[in-house]
Amino acid sequence: MFCQKCGASLSDDSRFCIRCGAPVAKEAVYPQPEAAQPVSEQQQKDARQLLIWSIVGLALGITGWASVAGIIISAIAKNKVKKYLMQYGTLHGKALVADRLSKAGLICSIILTALFVIEIVVFILIWPEYLKMLQELLQELSYLSL
Numbered sequence: 677m678f679c680q681k682c683g684a685s686l687s688d689d690s691r692f693c694i695r696c697g698a699p700v701a702k703e704a705v706y707p708q709p710e711a712a713q714p715v716s717e718q719q720q721k722d723a724r725q726l727l728i729w730s731i732v733g734l735a736l737g738i739t740g741w742a743s744v745a746g747i748i749i750s751a752i753a754k755n756k757v758k759k760y761l762m763q764y765g766t767l768h769g770k771a772l773v774a775d776r777l778s779k780a781g782l783i784c785s786i787i788l789t790a791l792f793v794i795e796i797v798v799f800i801l802i803w804p805e806y807l808k809m810l811q812e813l814l815q816e817l818s819y820l821s822l
């Protein structure tokens with residue numbers, strides 16, 4: 677890079693010009709690529725698609741009985757976010773929201789699926805006891821009514 681004041685050639689890590697002593701303004705020398713790059717229509721379309729996948733994943737994830745589907749859809753959404761990041765280099769706007777939603781969707785759906793499985797296991801375990809109790813209760817009731 678070069679000094680902005682006197683034009684002297686400087687090494688990339690120098691903070692002051694070796695010839696004139698002026699401080700080196702790094703921001704001016706390296707413009708932010710994200711800000712300069714226009715977002716293409718295809719990228720916008722892809723970001724929108726990511727958002728839809730992640731919203732569906734999260735919605736299914738927080739819906740008790742559909743949480744297994746939530747895991748699958750959220751995982752697909754997360755994978756799509758990864759591909760998007762590889763293709764375009766950055767996540768912003770809808771793609772960034774999709775990234776967060778897909779993570780939230782994955783966490784919620786895994787937790788709810790685990791709870792659902794525990795519920796079923798507990799239900800299976802207590803079911804015979806429950807039936808017995810119900811039978812006894814019905815017997816008692818029939819005695820009472822007689």
Ligand SMILES: [Zn+2]
Nearest residue numbers: 679682693696
């Ligand atoms: Zn200089």
